[in-house]
Structure formats: C-alpha cells, structure tokens
Amino acid sequence: MTAATHPAPEDTSALPPYVVALKERLAYLPEQQVARVVRAYQVGAVAHEGQTRKSGEPYITHPIAVAGILAEFGMDAETIIAAILHDTLEDTALTRVELAGEFGEPVAELVDGVTKLDKMRFSSRQEADAESFRKMLLAMARDLRVILIKLADRLHNMRTLGAKDPESRRRIARETLEIYAPIAQRLGMNKIKAELQDLGFRGLHPDRYRVISERIRAALGNRREAMGRIEGALTSRLVEERIPVRVVGRIKSPWSIYSKMRSEHKSFAQLMDVYGFRVVTDAAMSCYMALGVVHALYKPVDRRFKDFIAIPKANGYQSLHTVLLGPFGAPIEVQIRTEEMDSVAERGVAAHWAYKTESGPANSAQARAREWLSALADSQANTPSAAEFIENVKIDLFPDETYLFTPRGDILSLPRNATALDFAYAVHTDVGDHAVAARVDKKLLPLRTRLESGQQVEIITAPSAVPNPAWLEFVVTGKARTAIxxxxxxxxxxxxxxxxxxxxxxxxxxxxxxxxxxxxxxxxxxxxxxxxxxxxxxxxxxxxxxxxxxxxxxxxxxxxxxxxxxxxxxxxxxxxxxxxxxxxxxxxxxxxxxxxxxxxxxxxxxxxxxxxxxxxxxxxxxxxxxxxxxxxxxxxxDRDVQGDYRAELRIEVMNRPGVLATVAAAIAAADSNIENVEYVERDMAAATLLFTIEVKNRKHLAEVIRRVRRTGVVSGAYRYPL
Structure with a gap:
C-alpha cells in the first residue's frame, strides 16, 4: 500500500467533524498547507483502517487529536503532518520512503524520530533506561519538533487514560510526572506541563486528586467575592494610570497544592490562603510602571520581589513577581508580564513557531532551549556512560536557579546549591580545570563555597592547578561533573x-x-x-x-x-x-x-x-x-614518596570537659589534618576516641602520637589497627 495509490478526493465536505475542527484551528496556515494536512489525514486514515483504540474509537482520532494540540500552539505544517502520521511507520504498512515521497524528507525525519521515541518505556526517572533516555534527549537536540510531537502525544494519551487498566494507568502516570512533565517545564511549556502534572496526579493517586480538587472548588466558592474585589481594584487603578492591561485571577492546581503540601510541609488552608493574579500589558516598560502602581495600591512584602524580565529563567520565562499585603489580611501574589512574555510562559519553545523563519530571531525560550540542548550534545560526546549522562541531565531538568554575575556584568544561571567551582566550569572548562579559589563579592573564598543569587563571582586560576577527585564531592552541575x-x-x-x-x-x-x-x-x-x-x-x-x-x-x-x-x-x-x-x-x-x-x-x-x-x-x-x-x-x-595518607589513631582519654579540644590541638600542632573523630567507648571516668587523620609517613604518625601522649589527658594512644 503506498501513499500514491490513494489520491486525495476533491470534495472535502465529507470530512469527519474532528478533521473539520482541526482545519478551523489551522486558519493561521496558508490554504495550500492546510490542503497538505488534509491529505495527511487521508493517507493516515487509510493506513490505520480497521485499527481502534482501547476506548473503541477509530485509531485515526488519536493522531488527529495530537495534531490539534500542536495547532493550538501554532506549529508549522510539517509538524502537524508528522503528528497525524506519527504512528504509521510502527503500526501500519506505510514505509519511510513512501512518506518522504509524498510529504518530503523533513516530515519523514520527524515521523522516524517520534517512532524511535515511542519504543521507549520508562518505569520511573530513577529507573529510566539510561540509553533510551539519552536517545530521546539527542533526538530533541537534532530537531526540537520531535519532542513537541511526543509531548502532545503523551498529553492526549493522558486525557484518555481512563480506558487503560489500573496498573497501566499508574505506570504511565508515574512516567509522565517523572519524565515528560519536567521536560515540558525545561522547554518553558508551562501550559502542557501543568496539565500533564494534574493528569499524572489523577492517574497515580485518584483519591488524593479527588479530595484536593473538591476542597479547591469549595475554597474558590467562598473566595469569589474577595477575588472579584481585588481584581476590580487592580484593574481600575492601572486603567487610571493609562496602562493597557488585562488582569486574570490565578488558581492553584491540585498537583501544585499536593506537591507543596509535601515539600514545604504546609497545610491545605495555608496554601489556599493566597490570592493570585496575573497582570498582562503591552511592553516591558509598562510592566515596571504597573509594578509601581500595584505597590502603591497594596503594601509589598519585603524580599518577595523577583525580576525575571531582566534576568530570565533558564527556560526563557520572563515576568515580574511580587507579593502584596491584601485588604483581607491574606497575601496577594502578582505576576506582571507582556503579551509576548505571557505567550512564551504558556507555550515556551512552541510560541510563534509557524511565523519563525530560519533566519528570523527565535524567542527567548527557543534560544535557551537550543543552548541547553547544544550543551547536552557536548556533554554526551564526552560521557561514554549513558547512566552518568542521565545523572547530569537530571540536575539540569530540575533546576532551582541561582543567578550570578561575572566581573563584566554577564549573568549566569546555575542550579541551587551550586558552588564557586560550578561557576568556574560554567564560564569555561579551562577556567574550571585551573581554578584555585574564588573572589565572591570581592571576598576571597574556597572553591567549595555555595553561591547565592545576586553575588558577583571572579575565579582565580593558576596554570599548575588541575582537577582532583575531591571536587566531585561538592560540584552539582552536570557540566562540572563531566569535565572533572x-x-x-x-x-x-x-x-x-x-x-x-x-x-x-x-x-x-x-x-x-x-x-x-x-x-x-x-x-x-x-x-x-x-x-x-x-x-x-x-x-x-x-x-x-x-x-x-x-x-x-x-x-x-x-x-x-x-x-x-x-x-x-x-x-x-x-x-x-x-x-x-x-x-x-x-x-x-x-x-x-x-x-x-x-x-x-x-x-x-x-x-x-x-x-x-x-x-x-x-x-x-x-x-x-x-x-x-x-x-x-x-x-x-619508592624513596621519593608523595602526598598525604590516611591513618587511624585510637586514643584513650580521661572523660572531662575540653579533652577533645586538647587532643585535636596536639594533632594539629604536629601538622596533621583531622578528617573524622568518633567516640568508640565512653563512661563516667574514661573514653576511647577514634581519630581519622592525614600524615606523610610512619615517621610523621609517630610524631603525632608523641605529641598526643604529652598532653597529660591521654592514658593510651596507638595506631589502629595495630
């Protein structure tokens, strides 16, 4: 069966309602491109003829629904066509050559990429088949549209998860929460991420989802009047200042509430006792003007303001965040952004895709995603082990960013708890390899120092400095780990x-x-x-x-x-x-x-x-x-021995205040470093301590023991084991 043997009928009025609905969503595309999409439906319908979903519907309804999700994001015709045909290579007699002949090589490449991803099965992020996960991320690096189709495919599968048996529902839901929702978040696609999280939550914990959803509905019913009053006050004050805006009330999702209850140990009432609003305006300057207006209307909460416009998040997200003290004693969370920023916040890399030419500028989410994927490709080339590569990627998939400044004023975004050494490797691998210390806000600090947002960091290097295994114990970024x-x-x-x-x-x-x-x-x-x-x-x-x-x-x-x-x-x-x-x-x-x-x-x-x-x-x-x-x-x-070596000292002492400090001082006075100390035995009169120390050789250890024995508080000191 070839695509060419099924010519497109001239009359498209007999198309099923779901295809007509898809055509309406594709109004942003030229007619010629829409005709190609309809042709893709006809080829796909013939190829999937006789196949049904678990729900009993014709199978072709699924790829059409996936194409519809992508049409909502304004994706280009090639992506829509590939979405309609994404299951044909694996599940039908249609071949790659036939696809390329009918719809072009780019479409065949996309379908082939998605087909390879469809074969992957993950039980959880921790247990993910590392090699498969690596292939998925590299497929993203080659063409982002492959993962966009896969995310839309997963979203529709999650919307129709009820047709699956309970065990499959739980497996797919867990996979969605641990693999696909984080990827959507990393690509800035917050709308898809939020829906995947809630559907995943419902599939994995249906009872918890139902209870929290019912409590959210009840809480919103009680707060509707207060929400309306705050929204009205914000809108009227901004309009008075001639700032073009639309103000939208924000409602926390069941998954958001549930995950915060677990991670922040807060009650449902504490989390719902917050009013959320989004202020959307026309330009970045208007955002800052609107910020001044809302701060004049309600008092801002100290240290709760964040400027993600000047310093965007790693996934391209831009917005001003502030928290105000409202008229009802509850905090008001306000996000202020432009229409363009709002579109990127919702759609991420998929925003304005259809209008972007190869030479035209990408939006900030697209540019940052490409930077991330380019770094991933470099990392995997230098990381032979798939498991190690995935370990590095997981860090990048779940970032809680810290924003730092170079001496020239450039901004670097690193995960939370990143150290000065992570910063050094973020600047350049050579800088990391030869780093010896850091100047943080003009104060000299060691490389293991954890950094905080807003700090200015300068790395001090030396040509003779080289990485050592101890560095792996405190770096947190994938790039630093890979390089070391x-x-x-x-x-x-x-x-x-x-x-x-x-x-x-x-x-x-x-x-x-x-x-x-x-x-x-x-x-x-x-x-x-x-x-x-x-x-x-x-x-x-x-x-x-x-x-x-x-x-x-x-x-x-x-x-x-x-x-x-x-x-x-x-x-x-x-x-x-x-x-x-x-x-x-x-x-x-x-x-x-x-x-x-x-x-x-x-x-x-x-x-x-x-x-x-x-x-x-x-x-x-x-x-x-x-x-x-x-x-x-x-x-x-050899005669020429180098380095420090670990030794253990068993020391018997009189049990009295200050004895530990006395012994430690004696060890330090012998130029030995203490790695660890623990009490092995202890009673009212005496105690036995086990010190792990570093020494140069047996002679050095003998000197340490001599100094310890001279302290007057030690009844016995000897090497352990003897």
Missing part, C-alpha cells in the same frame, strides 16, 4: 598505561625476556585476538586488574615459541614494583589497614579498580593470598 571525570579518566589512563607497562615488564623479566624482544607481528596478533586496538589498551587493562600480567606474559612468550625444548620458559627472580603514591589513578589504599610510606606493603589486583595496597601483615591479605594468589603483586615504597 573526563580529566580524571584521562589521568587514570595515563597512570594505568605507565603502571601496566611496569607490571608487564616485570612479568616478562621473570620469564627471561622483555617487551622489546616480542616480535611486532606476534604482539599485533595477540592484540587482535584479545579484541584490543593498541598496546596502550592492553597495558591499561593490566593495571586496572582486568588482565593478569603473568598470564599475558606467558601468552606473549608462547606466541613467539619457547627457546628451551621443555615447554615452559625458565623463571627468574624479579624486583618489586616501586610506588610513589602519585599513581592515584590506578592505586588505592585499603581502609582495613591504612598502609603508610615506611610500612611493608603488598598489592592486590582488583578487577576494574587497579591495585589496592595493603600492609603485609593485614589479616585480609592473608585470605586474599590463599584465594587469589595470581592477583597478588609484590610492591614497595
């Missing part, structure tokens, strides 16, 4: 290649040969057999514990043939591998025994983690030697 992890992975790879080389050389030396003695052809054959592209990958695999150096060495020697006729090569005693402590990319230090420079040590190759360093006398190491002797590596400290 990418640097650490690169560093780990370099360390792993170097360390793996040393381990393989040692294993080959034990067999009386070396890596240089292995023929290139034999090495190439081994790499190919092991599905590795380069020698560096093999060396990194060895260092990270994914391959055993002794086994690799034996296989390489076997591949070139053994010189002696006795099958196995002769082994030689080898030197231990020296470590400096700087190989943190592939080395970690066991928490069970806390090895320090100066201790006798041994390594254990942990798969994917690299070498875990233990003290030789560690009880756990005895078990590992029995169970996995091939994973044990002979290592020792």
């Amino acid at each position: 992890r990418q640097y650490l992975k690169h560093l780990q790879h370099e360390d792993a290649v170097d360390f793996g080389h040393r381990m393989l050389d040692r294993a080959l030396d034990a067999l009386g040969t070396s890596l240089d003695a292995i023929q290139p052809a034999a090495l190439e054959k081994f790499l190919h057999k092991s599905k590795l592209k380069r020698l560096e990958e093999l060396l990194a695999d060895i260092a990270l514990g994914n391959r055993m150096p002794d086994q690799v060495a034996s296989q390489l020697v076997a591949s070139r043939g053994t010189p002696s006729g006795r099958g196995a090569p002769v082994t030689h005693p080898t030197e231990k591998i020296h470590i400096t402590g700087a190989e943190r990319g592939v080395l970690s230090f066991a928490n069970c025994c806390h090895p320090l420079p100066g201790d006798e040590i041994v390594g254990y190759l942990s798969p994917g983690k690299g070498i875990v360093v233990h003290r030789t006398e560690c009880p756990n190491m005895a078990e590992l030697r029995k169970s996995s002797p091939e994973r044990c590596v002979d290592i020792e400290w």
Whole structure:
C-alpha cells in the first residue's frame, strides 16, 4: 500500500467533524498547507483502517487529536503532518520512503524520530533506561519538533487514560510526572506541563486528586467575592494610570497544592490562603510602571520581589513577581508580564513557531532551549556512560536557579546549591580545570563555597592547578561533573598505561625476556585476538586488574615459541614494583589497614579498580593470598614518596570537659589534618576516641602520637589497627 495509490478526493465536505475542527484551528496556515494536512489525514486514515483504540474509537482520532494540540500552539505544517502520521511507520504498512515521497524528507525525519521515541518505556526517572533516555534527549537536540510531537502525544494519551487498566494507568502516570512533565517545564511549556502534572496526579493517586480538587472548588466558592474585589481594584487603578492591561485571577492546581503540601510541609488552608493574579500589558516598560502602581495600591512584602524580565529563567520565562499585603489580611501574589512574555510562559519553545523563519530571531525560550540542548550534545560526546549522562541531565531538568554575575556584568544561571567551582566550569572548562579559589563579592573564598543569587563571582586560576577527585564531592552541575571525570579518566589512563607497562615488564623479566624482544607481528596478533586496538589498551587493562600480567606474559612468550625444548620458559627472580603514591589513578589504599610510606606493603589486583595496597601483615591479605594468589603483586615504597595518607589513631582519654579540644590541638600542632573523630567507648571516668587523620609517613604518625601522649589527658594512644 503506498501513499500514491490513494489520491486525495476533491470534495472535502465529507470530512469527519474532528478533521473539520482541526482545519478551523489551522486558519493561521496558508490554504495550500492546510490542503497538505488534509491529505495527511487521508493517507493516515487509510493506513490505520480497521485499527481502534482501547476506548473503541477509530485509531485515526488519536493522531488527529495530537495534531490539534500542536495547532493550538501554532506549529508549522510539517509538524502537524508528522503528528497525524506519527504512528504509521510502527503500526501500519506505510514505509519511510513512501512518506518522504509524498510529504518530503523533513516530515519523514520527524515521523522516524517520534517512532524511535515511542519504543521507549520508562518505569520511573530513577529507573529510566539510561540509553533510551539519552536517545530521546539527542533526538530533541537534532530537531526540537520531535519532542513537541511526543509531548502532545503523551498529553492526549493522558486525557484518555481512563480506558487503560489500573496498573497501566499508574505506570504511565508515574512516567509522565517523572519524565515528560519536567521536560515540558525545561522547554518553558508551562501550559502542557501543568496539565500533564494534574493528569499524572489523577492517574497515580485518584483519591488524593479527588479530595484536593473538591476542597479547591469549595475554597474558590467562598473566595469569589474577595477575588472579584481585588481584581476590580487592580484593574481600575492601572486603567487610571493609562496602562493597557488585562488582569486574570490565578488558581492553584491540585498537583501544585499536593506537591507543596509535601515539600514545604504546609497545610491545605495555608496554601489556599493566597490570592493570585496575573497582570498582562503591552511592553516591558509598562510592566515596571504597573509594578509601581500595584505597590502603591497594596503594601509589598519585603524580599518577595523577583525580576525575571531582566534576568530570565533558564527556560526563557520572563515576568515580574511580587507579593502584596491584601485588604483581607491574606497575601496577594502578582505576576506582571507582556503579551509576548505571557505567550512564551504558556507555550515556551512552541510560541510563534509557524511565523519563525530560519533566519528570523527565535524567542527567548527557543534560544535557551537550543543552548541547553547544544550543551547536552557536548556533554554526551564526552560521557561514554549513558547512566552518568542521565545523572547530569537530571540536575539540569530540575533546576532551582541561582543567578550570578561575572566581573563584566554577564549573568549566569546555575542550579541551587551550586558552588564557586560550578561557576568556574560554567564560564569555561579551562577556567574550571585551573581554578584555585574564588573572589565572591570581592571576598576571597574556597572553591567549595555555595553561591547565592545576586553575588558577583571572579575565579582565580593558576596554570599548575588541575582537577582532583575531591571536587566531585561538592560540584552539582552536570557540566562540572563531566569535565572533572573526563580529566580524571584521562589521568587514570595515563597512570594505568605507565603502571601496566611496569607490571608487564616485570612479568616478562621473570620469564627471561622483555617487551622489546616480542616480535611486532606476534604482539599485533595477540592484540587482535584479545579484541584490543593498541598496546596502550592492553597495558591499561593490566593495571586496572582486568588482565593478569603473568598470564599475558606467558601468552606473549608462547606466541613467539619457547627457546628451551621443555615447554615452559625458565623463571627468574624479579624486583618489586616501586610506588610513589602519585599513581592515584590506578592505586588505592585499603581502609582495613591504612598502609603508610615506611610500612611493608603488598598489592592486590582488583578487577576494574587497579591495585589496592595493603600492609603485609593485614589479616585480609592473608585470605586474599590463599584465594587469589595470581592477583597478588609484590610492591614497595619508592624513596621519593608523595602526598598525604590516611591513618587511624585510637586514643584513650580521661572523660572531662575540653579533652577533645586538647587532643585535636596536639594533632594539629604536629601538622596533621583531622578528617573524622568518633567516640568508640565512653563512661563516667574514661573514653576511647577514634581519630581519622592525614600524615606523610610512619615517621610523621609517630610524631603525632608523641605529641598526643604529652598532653597529660591521654592514658593510651596507638595506631589502629595495630
């Protein structure tokens, strides 16, 4: 069946009522484009012939309803046509080639994109199939219209959710609340977001939805007179000042009430005891004039004014927000914006789409969405793990913005609780990588400092500064996390290649040969057999514990043939591998025994983690030697050891006021940093404290213990475990 074999009938008067209604909504499009939309209906109706929805209606009514939702937003003809045909590739015999031939490649591309999204199933945001979610966000990056069709499709499905069984209703409702409503919000589409949230709430918690909806209706009935008086007072005063306005009363939705009751621990009465109004005028200057008028009419509440016109939200939303003390003792929330801002607030990226040419300016929501999606595309290119990518996106999907100023006066928007280091990475990756401190409102502060809206931030950099793993503990933005992890992975790879080389050389030396003695052809054959592209990958695999150096060495020697006729090569005693402590990319230090420079040590190759360093006398190491002797590596400290190392001190003290401060002061006086302290045992006379501290080596630890014992309040101090 091809689109071409079903020519369009000339008489469209016999069209079903729902198609006639769609044509009326498309009055903003030229007649020729409307005719193409009708043609799309005819092709779709034939393709879906015989198919019905769960409700029993002909299936074609669903894609027509989706197209109608998009027509309300003034979308272009290609989007409307793609919406009508969005299920044809998956559910009918129509092919992509036929679609492209009849309606053009852009429509076929959109339908193909939506079809791929339709195959995705999420049980929740936390459990979302990460790879599918990544594909959805990248489809958005290629063409925003794909996700607009998907959102409209989801909205109509939610409106007709009653036909589904209870379990499906709950699954789809949860998915809507946790995946699709946040995406609509991030794209500035507040009208769709609000309806998706309320329909999702009704599907997931029908009883709670019913109770809250009934209480909202009852409360509004009691407040209608007061709402009318406030609206009249606002309108008449603004008209007196010759400001062109329309004033609209705002009603909180059931989902809004429910989510605030949970997150802010407020009662229903507290949340409903607020009057909400929207003042819509003609220009930005009129907004500020209207603000002055309403502040003169009712007293403003201190610190409750927000200017989202000068500093728009991340999704392009613009408005002035203020809270006033009303005539009935209840606060009045007022939003003031222009008609253009109101359209963008309701429709976001979909506002004025049909009139926007490729060269024409996009609205603020469209421009900001493109910036966000462009950043997403960059992030995913640098993030091989889909789960890690989604972790970063979730932060961006649920922002509670903090607005900050650069020294030049530029504005950056970051999520709540963002730090100075997040700001540094928001300016540029290079600035973040070399950041050492921040000047916040001209005061020098550390990079972990949490920032607040309105602060001016300047980042201080140093060429020698580089990211370290501790940074991941306090950054909150996806961009910062991705950049830090990418640097650490690169560093780990370099360390792993170097360390793996040393381990393989040692294993080959034990067999009386070396890596240089292995023929290139034999090495190439081994790499190919092991599905590795380069020698560096093999060396990194060895260092990270994914391959055993002794086994690799034996296989390489076997591949070139053994010189002696006795099958196995002769082994030689080898030197231990020296470590400096700087190989943190592939080395970690066991928490069970806390090895320090100066201790006798041994390594254990942990798969994917690299070498875990233990003290030789560690009880756990005895078990590992029995169970996995091939994973044990002979290592020792190099003369040139770097860095600080964690140690634990068990200190027995007299239980009296100030003793903890006395011991802490003694540790600090020995140039040691305290990471943690806890009481292990405590009674009226004595107490046992366990300090986690940082020291350079065994000698440094001995100095700390000496100073602690001299305090006069300590009855015993020793390294733990012994």
